[in-house]
Amino acid sequence: MTVTRLPRPSIRVTADLVILTVRSGELHVLLIDRGNPPYLGRPALPGGFVRDGETLEGAAYRELAEETGLLAGDITLEQLRAYSEPGRDPRGRVITIAYLALGPELPLPVAGTDAAAARWIPVEQALATELAFDHEEILRDCLESARARLEHTTAAATFCKEPFTVADLRHVYEAVWGQRLDPSNFRRKVTNTAGFIVPTGERRFPDVGRPAALYTRGPATLLIPPLLRTTTDEP
Amino acid sequence: MTVTRLPRPSIRVTADLVILTVRSGELHVLLIDRGNPPYLGRPALPGGFVRDGETLEGAAYRELAEETGLLAGDITLEQLRAYSEPGRDPRGRVITIAYLALGPELPLPVAGTDAAAARWIPVEQALATELAFDHEEILRDCLESARARLEHTTAAATFCKEPFTVADLRHVYEAVWGQRLDPSNFRRKVTNTAGFIVPTGERRFPDVGRPAALYTRGPATLLIPPLLRTTTDEP
DNA sequence: AAAATAGTGTCTCTGAGACACTATTAA
DNA sequence: TTAATAGTGTCTCAGAGACACTATTTT
Numbered sequence: 001m002t003v004t005r006l007p008r009p010s011i012r013v014t015a016d017l018v019i020l021t022v023r024s025g026e027l028h029v030l031l032i033d034r035g036n037p038p039y040l041g042r043p044a045l046p047g048g049f050v051r052d053g054e055t056l057e058g059a060a061y062r063e064l065a066e067e068t069g070l071l072a073g074d075i076t077l078e079q080l081r082a083y084s085e086p087g088r089d090p091r092g093r094v095i096t097i098a099y100l101a102l103g104p105e106l107p108l109p110v111a112g113t114d115a116a117a118a119r120w121i122p123v124e125q126a127l128a129t130e131l132a133f134d135h136e137e138i139l140r141d142c143l144e145s146a147r148a149r150l151e152h153t154t155a156a157a158t159f160c161k162e163p164f165t166v167a168d169l170r171h172v173y174e175a176v177w178g179q180r181l182d183p184s185n186f187r188r189k190v191t192n193t194a195g196f197i198v199p200t201g202e203r204r205f206p207d208v209g210r211p212a213a214l215y216t217r218g219p220a221t222l223l224i225p226p227l228l229r230t231t232t233d234e235p
Numbered sequence: 236m237t238v239t240r241l242p243r244p245s246i247r248v249t250a251d252l253v254i255l256t257v258r259s260g261e262l263h264v265l266l267i268d269r270g271n272p273p274y275l276g277r278p279a280l281p282g283g284f285v286r287d288g289e290t291l292e293g294a295a296y297r298e299l300a301e302e303t304g305l306l307a308g309d310i311t312l313e314q315l316r317a318y319s320e321p322g323r324d325p326r327g328r329v330i331t332i333a334y335l336a337l338g339p340e341l342p343l344p345v346a347g348t349d350a351a352a353a354r355w356i357p358v359e360q361a362l363a364t365e366l367a368f369d370h371e372e373i374l375r376d377c378l379e380s381a382r383a384r385l386e387h388t389t390a391a392a393t394f395c396k397e398p399f400t401v402a403d404l405r406h407v408y409e410a411v412w413g414q415r416l417d418p419s420n421f422r423r424k425v426t427n428t429a430g431f432i433v434p435t436g437e438r439r440f441p442d443v444g445r446p447a448a449l450y451t452r453g454p455a456t457l458l459i460p461p462l463l464r465t466t467t468d469e470p
Numbered sequence: 471a472a473a474a475t476a477g478t479g480t481c482t483c484t485g486a487g488a489c490a491c492t493a494t495t496a497a
Numbered sequence: 498t499t500a501a502t503a504g505t506g507t508c509t510c511a512g513a514g515a516c517a518c519t520a521t522t523t524t
Binding site for chain 4: 165167183184187188206207208211212213
Binding site for chain 4: 417419420423424427440441442443444445446460463465
């Protein structure tokens with residue numbers, strides 16, 4: 001037997017992005033308005049087809065740069081999962097792999113090739129909107145993944161523009177989890193976790209009130225023991 | 236503007252399976268010997284191309300049935316992640332989505348279409364072998380995922396043929412984690428976690444020693460609080 | 471009785487939650 | 498001084514690890 005040839009390829013693959021940030025204490029997601037059919041004009045997650053010779057990660061970072069101008073060094077994308085329902089794209093068979101990014105207050109989005117408009121939308125509002133394709137499901141899955149990630153990793157700090165205060169970091173948790181945290185227990189937790197945050201020695205002076213110590217992200221990536229939400233079940 | 240047509244599809248997609256089980260106290264993975272080029276005769280993970288009109292999950296369960304005779308009701312497959320390096324398959328552009336399954340002592344594997352031989356291999360041995368494609372990387376990722384899953388879910392019980400004893404369940408943790416656990420603390424943990432295991436009222440009589448109470452899997456899927464390994468970091 | 475395995479009790483230490491209290495700034 | 502925000506201290510409780518001890522079976 002000689003070299004086996006593959007049957008003619010029949011599936012297209014996209015990498016779609018769920019880019020989350022916290023703005024004014026509220027969790028936002030980057031959405032575009034679709035500039036082409038199908039779902040012309042509908043809000044959707046940014047993303048696009050994987051090209052020949054390109055990895056999924058490569059495609060995801062390329063889309064990220066096109067939509068936001070952010071480069072791979074600025075932010076980390078994490079693969080979430082694949083969506084493969086045969087009817088999910090009316091143009092034909094398309095499988096999508098979703099990528100999750102968590103960022104600090106990001107530069108204003110740049111309208112990309114396929115995007116009539118790219119903008120930050122509060123996630124609650126985005127979930128109440130009719131999104132293109134199955135993007136609502138993708139967004140929900142990524143949200144839950146992001147929430148879980150805060151429990152076990154130091155990812156919350158990537159939401160903060162450096163330098164940041166302990167309260168800034170706490171506000172991230174509160175925005176992502178939609179839950180108030182005890183300031184004093186939160187401080188104890190993050191300051192006792194080696195490598196989570198490192199003090200700069202500087203302070204930030206608010207309009208009123210005691211100034212707060214400033215920190216930068218530390219080298220730790222895992223939170224051991226975890227910092228758990230109180231109320232959640234995920235199956 | 237009318238309906239946009241997609242450029243000609245250029246990517247093939249496979250669903251590959253990492254099926255784990257515990258046999259004689261050791262973690263095993265199901266491998267096949269490839270019956271076709273490339274990598275003819277090399278051990279590999281079972282898997283195959285996704286067909287038209289089929290979801291990834293559908294393809295994964297179809298492959299599972301072909302290799303082991305197990306049906307969707309018998310075992311749960313969980314999507315892990317996608318592998319997309321352009322050069323990973325010499326036949327052309329192939330993206331693979333890996334699925335993880337945890338099962339009790341499974342029926343002897345059935346040699347499938349593409350498989351010259353399917354058999355259980357201890358994972359340590361499998362990792363020391365030259366596997367086809369990038370299957371070693373996939374196997375390592377799935378292993379770490381399985382280990383982490385035991386910490387936060389009741390998945391370990393799916394490794395046990397019902398009914399099982401507390402010691403049986405502990406042996407699963409010990410095999411998957413490669414780590415001894417204190418029998419008495421382990422018992423306290425699993426019996427105090429509501430819905431993890433439910434007593435049948437029956438007992439099993441070993442060749443020698445006190446008989447052990449028998450249990451079946453309970454309705455809980457999450458372990459709250461988690462049952463953590465002592466020594467592990469995962470980035 | 472001895473060997474073997476199952477199962478209980480208990481001590482200690484860590485860390486989370488609740489929350490009272492102190493500190494430092496601007497107005 | 499007051500308002501506002503940052504930060505500390507402390508009490509209690511849940512749960513993990515260590516490990517001594519008891520229970521029930523076969524030989």
